Amino acid sequence: MGSSPNQFQLQRGRWYAAQLLGSEFEPDAGHAYSPIKILDVRPLKTGQGLLEVTFHHENYPEGVQSKRYQLRMIAHDSTFVFALRLARAVMTATC
Numbered sequence: 001m002g003s004s005p006n007q008f009q010l011q012r013g014r015w016y017a018a019q020l021l022g023s024e025f026e027p028d029a030g031h032a033y034s035p036i037k038i039l040d041v042r043p044l045k046t047g048q049g050l051l052e053v054t055f056h057h058e059n060y061p062e063g064v065q066s067k068r069y070q071l072r073m074i075a076h077d078s079t080f081v082f083a084l085r086l087a088r089a090v091m092t093a094t095c
Helices: none
Strands: 015-021 031-043 050-057 066-076 080-085 090-094
Touching: none
Parallel strands: none
Antiparallel strands: 015 031, 015 090, 031 050, 050 066, 066 080, 080 090
């Protein structure tokens, strides 16, 4: 993911720190932090900043740890990605 050396790039097989925010940016909406390992990342090539990310969610032992999200990029630079999960939560990843 990413087209410039100055943009953060998710890479297969790498671990990242992720912060998952509730969908309503309110204090009671909830959030979680977790290491995630990227299993696959695929731009959807719609021209709308969409990608599909498959990852291992380490801090989710009581449920399914293998996740596949379709995301819309909101913002990114050399150290982070901020994306909206289509239909639900927001996820950020940092190096």
